[in-house]
Amino acid sequence: MSLLVLLLLNDFELKINEHARKKEAKLVVVDDDADEDDDNDGDGGDGGDAGCDDDEDNEECVGGGGSDDADADDDNDCCGGVCVGDDDGGGGGCDGDGDDYFMMMMMILMVTVIVLLVMMTKVMMMMMMIMMIVMLMLLLEVVMMMRMMMMMIMMMMMMMVVMMMMMMMMVMMLVMMMAMMMVMLLLLLLLLLMMRMIKMIMVMMMMIMMIRMMMMMMMMMMMMMMMVLLLLLMMMMIMMMMMMMLLLMMMMILMLLLMMMMVMMMMMMMMMMIMMMVMMMMMMMMMMMMMMMMIMMMMMMMMMMMMLMMMMMMMMMMMMMMMMMMMMMMMMMMMMMMMMMMMMMMMMMMMMMMMMMMM
Numbered sequence: 001m002s003l004l005v006l007l008l009l010n011d012f013e014l015k016i017n018e019h020a021r022k023k024e025a026k027l028v029v030v031d032d033d034a035d036e037d038d039d040n041d042g043d044g045g046d047g048g049d050a051g052c053d054d055d056e057d058n059e060e061c062v063g064g065g066g067s068d069d070a071d072a073d074d075d076n077d078c079c080g081g082v083c084v085g086d087d088d089g090g091g092g093g094c095d096g097d098g099d100d101y102f103m104m105m106m107m108i109l110m111v112t113v114i115v116l117l118v119m120m121t122k123v124m125m126m127m128m129m130i131m132m133i134v135m136l137m138l139l140l141e142v143v144m145m146m147r148m149m150m151m152m153i154m155m156m157m158m159m160m161v162v163m164m165m166m167m168m169m170m171v172m173m174l175v176m177m178m179a180m181m182m183v184m185l186l187l188l189l190l191l192l193l194m195m196r197m198i199k200m201i202m203v204m205m206m207m208i209m210m211i212r213m214m215m216m217m218m219m220m221m222m223m224m225m226m227m228v229l230l231l232l233l234m235m236m237m238i239m240m241m242m243m244m245m246l247l248l249m250m251m252m253i254l255m256l257l258l259m260m261m262m263v264m265m266m267m268m269m270m271m272m273m274i275m276m277m278v279m280m281m282m283m284m285m286m287m288m289m290m291m292m293m294m295i296m297m298m299m300m301m302m303m304m305m306m307m308l309m310m311m312m313m314m315m316m317m318m319m320m321m322m323m324m325m326m327m328m329m330m331m332m333m334m335m336m337m338m339m340m341m342m343m344m345m346m347m348m349m350m351m352m353m354m355m356m357m358m359m
Contacts, residue, residue, distance in 0.1 A: 121176075
């Protein structure tokens with residue numbers, strides 16, 4: 001957000017400097033000063049001299065064919081389309097109002113709203129994650145306190161239901177956020193259509209496609225994670241039957257870690273999307289590609305860590321049934337890694353397409 005504001009401020013500063021340079025170049029010091037303002041420019045008498053109007057700048061009046069600034073305000077815009085080479089790109093400004101930047105301001109507002117929405121949703125997700133972990137810890141405590149078999153199994157069931165509910169809530173939140181983003185992007189697309197910026201429209205279309213892809217990917221990832229969690233729960237149930245408290249504790253910790261990993265991955269995806277949106281606005285394609293590569297590398301590293309954890313768990317559990325379960329989980333992890341790779345490939349392809357469009 002701050003980066004966006006800084007870039008905009010920098011742009012305005014450059015415009016002001018350029019404006020000042022143009023003024024210096026145009027400044028014509030003439031001896032006679034018959035008009036009523038306080039500058040040392042010429043009067044209206046000698047056809048198109050600088051400053052026949054009553055404002056305080058050193059600009060020409062309507063008299064000298066194709067000159068700008070016939071109105072009585074203090075800016076140097078063009079009056080009624082007489083002059084073509086005006087600065088503000090508005091094609092005229094006889095009324096002296098500053099509505100040439102309106103579209104730009106609207107775009108900035110849109111981006112700000114999108115970023116704010118994303119941030120709000122992220123905060124909500126973080127709160128949900130904390131709540132989920134606290135609930136899991138409480139349940140774990142209760143399970144550890146209750147030594148009776150039936151009660152423990154009941155607690156397990158309850159825990160499973162709570163976890164599934166949490167997961168569903170997270171999926172809903174993510175999809176809701178994506179939908180909000182899509183709406184914002186479509187509004188932005190309408191603005192761009194009004195402004196007739198063809199390249200930007202193409203980019204926006206690509207972005208909407210990317211967000212839809214992301215939604216699909218996230219749903220798939222959540223389903224995968226749910227399967228893994230269900231497997232873990234099954235293993236826990238088996239352990240309950242065998243009354244192996246230490247392994248049960250380990251499984252609980254593993255589940256919590258899995259949850260945290262998943263939430264972290266979601267956060268990374270959100271960050272990646274925000275980065276993409278900001279970068280698209282700035283059109284920094286190469287920087288964006290570098291960012292994406294970095295994020296993908298981080299995700300891959302996280303996946304590797306999860307695999308290592310699974311391996312360690314496998315080492316610890318030298319029982320046949322556990323081995324089978326672990327093998328299934330390993331397969332799932334491999335599938336998830338394959339998905340990540342596919343996603344990376346698709347992203348790269350889309351980036352290439354965008355760059356080609358830009359060129």
